[in-house]
Amino acid sequence: MYQNILVINTMHIGDLMLVTPALRTLRTNYPQAHIALLTDKPLGDLVRCNQNIDECILIDKHGRDKGLLALLRFIHKIRRRHFDLVINFHRNERASAIAAFSGGKRIVGYSQPGFKRFFDQVLPNCAMADTPQDKVKHQVLCHLDVLREAVGVKTIDDRGLEMWLPPEAEAETQRLWQKEIGPDAKVVAFNIGASWLTKRWLDSYFAACADRLIRRGYDIAFLGGPTDVSIVDKCVAQMEERESPRIHIFTGKVSLTVLAGLLRRCCLFLTTDSGPMHVGVAMNVPIVTMFGASPVPTFYPYDGRDVLIKTPEKCHPCGIHECPRKGKDNMACMKNIPVDVVMKYVDELLAAYHGEPAYKLPRPQGQYQCRVVEL
Template structure:
């Protein structure tokens, strides 16, 4: 018999991808506590991802880089949290700011991941096991261990696009592409340099697709603009009218609205990759420094190409190797291999837009192509 909770706070203050990986927990909490008020505390800049999530009653937003980014403001924010008298607080990322907010939240029960020190004020602390299981499954373990939850309602990653953002995406698509256009999305940036496949390789893929009649659309945030421009400079088809650039020009909501119309997403391990999963677009991704087990695209139709390098997964943000060995993890994922799986998925799904593809509930383990041993583990 589950203990009754009436006022639940879930905390995740990390990046785009981390927040997307929390969404299955929100659905499961709603399934187990249908009468509870469920609030998500997240970074204000990511509000488009979660503000209209149907399993939430409220989003509490912290302006991490703005008005809440100094000690006095942060203390005031903690007091705002305490005033809401949550009887359950679940922290789903082990960073200092989230750990502090959970620890001093005044929650009746506080569980989840925590930094040492702050963990002393938690009722239950979980080690994050994303090296041996997917992050989504690790989050479910928090609910199982500390709340006794047995009913896991997993519909994969979810995002409800704000209506205004969807209208803007639809209008932008109609202004940019013909009705019959088959569009392959590219995301070449990532928060770590070691998560980025080689930009010249992306350029070669884009050239091949354009020559075959596909349209290529580059996405990414403002921080990716220079990288995308440099990649396009390496393209032979850079003057083609089948090449479009949305990098730094659209909100997260509009990004999602555009991705759902694409027929494939070629991407790094990044936040947009997880948005693509939620939009049901077939994905081909390349993993160098990231642990595959914890962060693979959570969708059975997707393909992940894993580096053959023995240093995987280093989880180092910048490659310490020099010369020819610098970024060897990504250099040794060949264009020919990646394009083999791009072609396979394009053929399998017929170039249909993602929103027309069927869902497959429960099938969330992507195919991993392990170049280190030449086999594709199940």
């Protein structure tokens, strides 16, 4: 029976959300254990209130823990904790090294080749691009396989992606909502940015969707981080309803947890494949998303209500950041997803859930394969 467990995932917003079913499964199987989650410092607020962990350990990859010597000092601190189980859920060099030299009595999970000899059991991450097609699985299911096969858990307790808001984030969200939007508005959230250009639907298409929704009486909340500000500005400039008081721009102005709080109050989320998409799943908001470069089977929104739209381009999924195709074929995977098609599914979900805010909707239970629409 494990009493002191360390879970490692030090990467992106979406990756962290996709670990949450594994955290719940660990808690169900080891209710008395001390469970610590190690993640990147800027992401700590996303998980520090997670009810299935006892502690959040933060690594400052771009600050005090940057560089080899700093990493060695950090690993030394982890070794002093004497974990009896260490689970690595990210296959990069830093996470692999921390796990390999953690001093854990049992070390399992994903690893870079150079560190495998220090693990007790290494499993393939079947959500990675190098996975044979017949073995590909969603990232959540890959994590649960690690717990089943390498840890020996008996019960898989998968209730979908989960997130609890810090009290101060909930209070700030409530203040912003009352000031900027109002209690009776029906709000559709837009996230138009993404870390790769090949994951972005056209900003002019988003603008057309926003115009249609505003004319039907919906408010639009633009979300995203500081790097998305210029993209949102360009999108709004193309809107016919650009002067409407129903437009609310929170892009680059709020924390990740306040962004989550805003999503919890929205009735639908129109988004690219991105970290905020997975936060939206955790916040229970129905989602329509457009996939370009990303592999659908491994990173689809983990909610059976959601709709994912893609085109049958031969190069999908390319997994590259900038499209190498020229002329009309450049970004064809996104250009060929029409506004009319996206709005068909936006309208369908709005009708199905009567425009109710996400916090009023029942959470899905047991059905997490989203609907995939291939044009």
